[in-house]
Amino acid sequence: MKERKKELRKQIASEKTKYSASLLKALSDEILTRLEAQPAFKEAQTILLYHSMKDEVHTHSFIEKWSKRKTIILPVVVGDVLELRHYTGTEDLKPGAYGIAEPTGELFTDYETIDFAVIPGVAFDLSGHRLGHGKGYYDKLLPKLATAVKAGICFPFQVVEEVPTEPFDILMDIIITK
Template sequence: MPSPSSSREILRRQLRQTRRHLSNEEQALAAKQLTTQFVSSPLSNTLTQNTRVALYLSNDGEISPNSLCEYLWQHDVDLYLPVLDGKALRFARYTSTSKWAENRFGIKEPVASETIDGLELDAVFLPLVGFDIEGGRLGMGGGFYDRTFEHKQANQPPILIGLAHDCQAVAKLPIESWDVPLDNILTPSTFIQLT
C-alpha cells in the first residue's frame, strides 16, 4: 500500500498535468468566471477598500487571478505578492508600476525594499494543485504557504482562500499534520466556506 506522501505526490503529478492541458481559451474563461464567483460570494463584502490582500502570479497551469486582481484594484484594495524568504514567504506590495525579478524557481516577484509578514494581511488567495470539499489542500509540495501560516490562529486574519480550476477537485485528500487549513475555496463554479 502506498504511503500518504507517495499518494500525494502521484495525485500532485496527475492534477498538475490536468490543469496544464487546459487551453488558453479555457484558462481565460475560468479566470473570468472565478471573478464572477468571487463577486457573488460573501468575500466581496469583506475585502473592501484599504484591506491588505495577497494573491499570486499564475504558473504551471494555475488558475489566473489576473481578472480578480483588476477587480480588487478598482475597489482600492491594497494588493501584495509572495516573495521567497528562505523556506517561507513574505509579501511585497503589488502595483501597476512594480519592478520584477525572477526567484530561484524562475517565478517573477516584485522587487521591493519592504515586505510584510503573512499574518499582517487580511486575506490571501493561494494557488491549489488539488482540494476536497472539506478544505483539504494539496499544494506544489514545497511547504512555503504552510510554513508562512503555521502560527495562524483559527478564525483570525488572514482569511486563507484557495483558488483552483474545477477539474482539480478530488473526493478526499490525504492530509498531513503540517497542512494549514483553508478558510474558503473558490473555483469558477463554486464558493466553499469552511470556517
C-alpha cells in the first residue's frame, strides 16, 4: 500500500512539471468558479479553505474574495496536527510550516459549525478517495468535520482511476476539477 501511494505521488509530481505556472493559475480560476457555483458552497456560512502552495489549486485571491462575505477558517500546522484559525486578512498571515502562509487569528475549535470544507490533495478518484502528501494532517482533521460538505479540489491530471485507500480514509463528498 505504501509503495502504491508513493508511486502515485511521484506520477502526479511528474505530471505537474508539464504545466506552466500561468496555465495552473488559469486552471485554478476555472476550478474555483465551479466551486463557488456549488449549492452547498453558496449556502455555507463557515468555510474551511487552505492557503495554497505553488503547485496546488491557487486559493489566495479566492480566500480574500470570500472572506468579505463568509467566515473563512484556515489550517495551521502545529507539530503533527492541523489547528484551525480564523482568517482575518492578508496582514495577519505569517510564513509557517512548508513555507505556507498561515493565519495568526483566533483559534477555531467549533468544528461542527463548519458548513463546507475545501480539501487539497495529491490525487483523487471519482469515488471520493483522496491521497495526501503522506504526513496524515488531514487524516486527523477530517473525522472532526463530520457535518461539513467535504470538497476535494484539484487539477484535471490529479484525478486518477483509483486512489489506494486504507480503512481510516474519509471520502470527499464531491471532487471539483476543470
